[in-house]
Amino acid sequence: MPPRAKEAIIDCDIHQRFKSHKELYPYLSKAWQKDIDEFGLRLTTTGSGGFLNGGTGGFREDSYPADGTMAGSDLPLMREQLLDYYDIEYGILTGQDCSPVSTLPNADYANAIASAYNDWMIEHWIEPEPRLKGLALIALQNPNQAAKELERVLDHPGIVGALTQAGARFPYGQRFYDPIYEVLNDRGMPFVVHTGGEGSGWNGNPTPVGYPSYYIEARQSRAMSYQAHITSLIFEGAFDRFPNIQWVFIEGGYIWLPTFLWRLDSDWKGLRDQTPWVTRPPSEYVFERVRFTTQPMEQGEGPKSLLQIFEWGRAEKTLMFATDYPHWDFDSPEQALPRMPEELRRRIMSENAREVFKLPVRTTEALAAD
Amino acid sequence: MEQATTERASTRTREKHFVALLRDLPPGSRKIVSIQGRSIGVFNIDGQFYALKNSCPHQGAPLCAGRIKGTRVATKPFEYVYARENEIIKCPWHGWEFEISTGRSIFNPHRVRVQTYDVTVEAQEEPDPSIEMYPVTVEEGVVMVHV
Numbered sequence: 279m280p281p282r283a284k285e286a287i288i289d290c291d292i293h294q295r296f297k298s299h300k301e302l303y304p305y306l307s308k309a310w311q312k313d314i315d316e317f318g319l320r321l322t323t324t325g326s327g328g329f330l331n332g333g334t335g336g337f338r339e340d341s342y343p344a345d346g347t348m349a350g351s352d353l354p355l356m357r358e359q360l361l362d363y364y365d366i367e368y369g370i371l372t373g374q375d376c377s378p379v380s381t382l383p384n385a386d387y388a389n390a391i392a393s394a395y396n397d398w399m400i401e402h403w404i405e406p407e408p409r410l411k412g413l414a415l416i417a418l419q420n421p422n423q424a425a426k427e428l429e430r431v432l433d434h435p436g437i438v439g440a441l442t443q444a445g446a447r448f449p450y451g452q453r454f455y456d457p458i459y460e461v462l463n464d465r466g467m468p469f470v471v472h473t474g475g476e477g478s479g480w481n482g483n484p485t486p487v488g489y490p491s492y493y494i495e496a497r498q499s500r501a502m503s504y505q506a507h508i509t510s511l512i513f514e515g516a517f518d519r520f521p522n523i524q525w526v527f528i529e530g531g532y533i534w535l536p537t538f539l540w541r542l543d544s545d546w547k548g549l550r551d552q553t554p555w556v557t558r559p560p561s562e563y564v565f566e567r568v569r570f571t572t573q574p575m576e577q578g579e580g581p582k583s584l585l586q587i588f589e590w591g592r593a594e595k596t597l598m599f600a601t602d603y604p605h606w607d608f609d610s611p612e613q614a615l616p617r618m619p620e621e622l623r624r625r626i627m628s629e630n631a632r633e634v635f636k637l638p639v640r641t642t643e644a645l646a647a648d
Numbered sequence: 649m650e651q652a653t654t655e656r657a658s659t660r661t662r663e664k665h666f667v668a669l670l671r672d673l674p675p676g677s678r679k680i681v682s683i684q685g686r687s688i689g690v691f692n693i694d695g696q697f698y699a700l701k702n703s704c705p706h707q708g709a710p711l712c713a714g715r716i717k718g719t720r721v722a723t724k725p726f727e728y729v730y731a732r733e734n735e736i737i738k739c740p741w742h743g744w745e746f747e748i749s750t751g752r753s754i755f756n757p758h759r760v761r762v763q764t765y766d767v768t769v770e771a772q773e774e775p776d777p778s779i780e781m782y783p784v785t786v787e788e789g790v791v792m793v794h795v
Contacts, residue, residue, distance in 0.1 A: 334715070
């Protein structure tokens with residue numbers, strides 16, 4: 279018998295996939311379809327394509343549909359294993375197959391794929407399932423095109439922010455990205471980064487010292503990528519230039535945050551005059567404007583150690599729950615997090631995400647109307 | 649966790665529960681049964697029978713639905729040796745590996761383990777009413793788990 283969660287759960291990282299890339303064709307012009315027929319999508323699903331992954335092909339072994347298609351490609355199975363099983367109030371879709379669009383050499387093709395993905399997500403996932411909300415994928419090659427794509431799709435009520443990968447050509451605070459931020463700032467919507475893409479295509483190396491050999495090493499570069507993006511946002515003044523945006527960093531860890539911010543706050547005291555527009559300790563900007571997701575949650579040295587980090591990281595504001603379904607390192611809503619005070623758990627399991635993504639409480643009346 | 653050995657030694661105080669007819673659990677197959685509210689996986693690995701609690705000690709995933717496999721055994725740097733085929737079960741969620749015969753994890757056999765149960769194959773004394781449609785001979789045997 280499935281457990282029934284008594285609490286509201288908003289899952290900030292669900293990977294939905296297509297069964298065939300031809301599901302994108304209704305949203306792509308014939309010109310792009312011809313190239314794909316000839317050469318494929320030219321997207322690697324794991325970011326840095328040569329690394330292994332975990333689990334069964336990167337997924338929970340039990341998440342493959344009975345018809346042999348890809349894990350994450352079947353809405354009824356997603357309902358059974360995740361949305362119904364854990365009584366998820368909302369799930370935020372982060373896709374997978376098209377996520378590396380920003381690594382493609384051709385900016386126009388990249389934008390066309392991002393656009394097709396967004397339409398496919400709306401039609402195949404968001405509209406059939408009101409619990410699912412989507413993030414609009416953007417291709418970063420040409421921020422003006424990305425801004426137009428956001429203007430095209432952000433009005434859909436099921437779209438709750440913009441999505442890109444962690445791997446990048448430049449850190450995300452740089453003015454190159456301003457056209458994207460202007461659209462999001464006007465609408466007060468979040469810029470969401472999901473780990474992946476480091477070292478792919480023209481993106482920078484997965485680590486500052488080059489390419490590692492093994493998947494477990496590549497996973498640890500997530501924190502490095504996120505630290506680089508966050509320092510860029512702080513010292514390029516992005517938080518003041520775009521006061522209505524929150525930045526969300528998915529699946530790159532959380533436990534490093536407090537010590538990273540201590541270092542920044544210490545350095546800032548003596549280096550402040552090099553970036554004089556940063557008028558407050560860096561940690562203050564981050565606590566107000568940056569959010570992180572839980573999965574994959576560390577076990578630490580017992581629950582007390584994690585709760586101490588949650589306190590230092592202001593988890594009551596900054597941390598949001600995620601399962602990463604159907605990936606192999608899925609976190610169970612019931613068992614992944616340590617025991618904690620009820621109010622803190624409520625903030626992490628639902629309320630921080632509800633604020634960032636502006637999600638109304640799904641009341642009994644609303645559920646009956648679905 | 650540490651009491652598992654003691655519990656295994658005292659199986660004579662446990663009750664036997666029917667799992668399957670021997671012919672219905674051939675080598676390479678498994679059956680997940682529910683006994684007194686506990687989900688238990690019973691395995692026939694090359695003719696040897698084993699039973700494990702169907703719950704990973706990490707996050708409670710259905711461990712016994714995982715892949716039965718070998719593993720890359722501990723080696724010197726840059727040597728890759730795949731061995732122990734069919735001795736290991738890998739959790740279907742996070743990939744934690746356990747030795748099927750002992751329930752001990754590969755990464756920390758002394759501290760992380762899953763409950764095991766004894767399995768016996770016995771001559772069937774009386775026909776089971778639930779299978780009366782099928783004539784059963786004594787020598788076919790039944791697989792019993794001790795819980």
